[in-house]
Amino acid sequence: KASTAQGDVVMWGTIPETQMEKIIQEFNPEARTYAVRYKYVPEKDFGQRLLEALASGTGPDTILAPYQVILSQAHRINPFPITSLGEKTFKDTYVDGASILYSPREGALALPVSVEPMVLIYNRAMLSKRGFPSPPSSWDEVSAMTPALTIRENNQFVESAIALGTPDVPYAKDIIMAIVSQLGQTPVVTAYDQLGAPYLAVTANDPSVVDPSVRPLTTVSRYFTQFGDAGQVTYTWSDSLGKADDRFVAERVAMYIGYAGELSLFKSRNPRGEFEMTTLPQTKSYNTFSTGMRMYGIAVLRTSTNPTTAFTVQSQFSGGEISPKIAALVGGVTALRSFAATPGLDQVMARSMLVARGWYDSYQNDSTLYTSTMISDIINYRYGVVDAVSIYVSRLRDLYTRK
DSSP states (O other), X not given: OTTTOOEEEEEEESSOHHXXXXXXXXXXXXXXXXXXEEEEOOXXXXXXXXXXHXXXXXOOSEEEEEHHHHHHTGGGEEOBOTTTSOHHHHHHHXXXXXXXXXXXXXXXXXXXXXXXXXXXXXXXXXXXXXXXXXXXXXXXXHHHHHHHHOEEETTEEEEEEESOSSTXXXXXXHHHHHHHHHTTOOXXXXXXXXXXXXXXXXXXXXXXXXXXXXXXXXXXXXXXXXXXOTTSTTOOOOGGGOOHHHHHHTXXXXXXXXXXXXXXXXXXXXXXXXXXXXXXXXXXXXXXXXXXXXXXXXXXXXXXXXXXXXXXXXXHHTSTTTHHHHHHHHXXXXXXXXXXXXXXXXXXXXXXXXXXXXXXXXXXXXXXXXXXXXXXXXXXXXXXXXXXXXXXXXXXXXXXXXX
């Protein structure tokens, strides 16, 4: 395969050059007949910069970016050929969450490079102090523990159980959509019209496949916002407290929902803190087990002038030798399924990486803004939960139907 690959492959990525430099410097001499030229493009500018570069004929051959960025560029991507990588092989090779990058009709839109599951990070000492021997495993337990873990004096929070419930909570949208998945619903699905043409349908609030009486997004939004609503017994967090990660590191918050790679950052910021991680709480009486994810993938653009070599680079960068190095840079692990069986791998990581899932969030800036507005509308009593969710869903539908 390497004999036919030659020339340069220009790769644009959202990981800074200073971090990628060592990987590229080790890769190029071994590749011999071809080389990767890497360029860093910040995620927030990625779409616009790519559009401009392609218009002027100076676009990259490959892109290395979070899966949402890849989905947003789907129409510009040359999928990895189905003949070389069928659906079963893809699913046997990569973790479940990677299937968001696979289209049964076209093949792999991108090959996954890293996965970083969503987890619950907690302060063991704060839980012990209030009589809790272990962290919560269900969302019911989270809300039940909250009053005991929340200390208020003169209407000010001294200690909070968890950073949840407000628009500025880290990953508010990711948390909400992870629970929607646990309730047996996919936020956005590919559906087919009468002519068999695919389109994206917003199904986040369609009745749960497990329990048709449950509207997942309504249920989750009601649950999530109770922690930021001053009128509820579970009121434990306000955006006026500042950044949730700072409060957690300062041991003013007992639990924090984030991504697995953050645990080591928290430990380095406060070596005395008894910080641990456990799997994301689950929804009781549902036979689902899943969590949210961050995932990076590598894709080849249709406009690549060197597709043969670009596909070679794509498979090498997602393979067992290079993907773990890239994953380590972004706080994740390789997205190869087999990695979950690595001896000595943290059990929370091993279990979570296999069930980590994303959703078809190709308009992530808009959807994040709409989520914040919905949460704010509920906790400030501008709309009831049902109406706020209904507005949110119709805004998302408008996004996905615009041509």
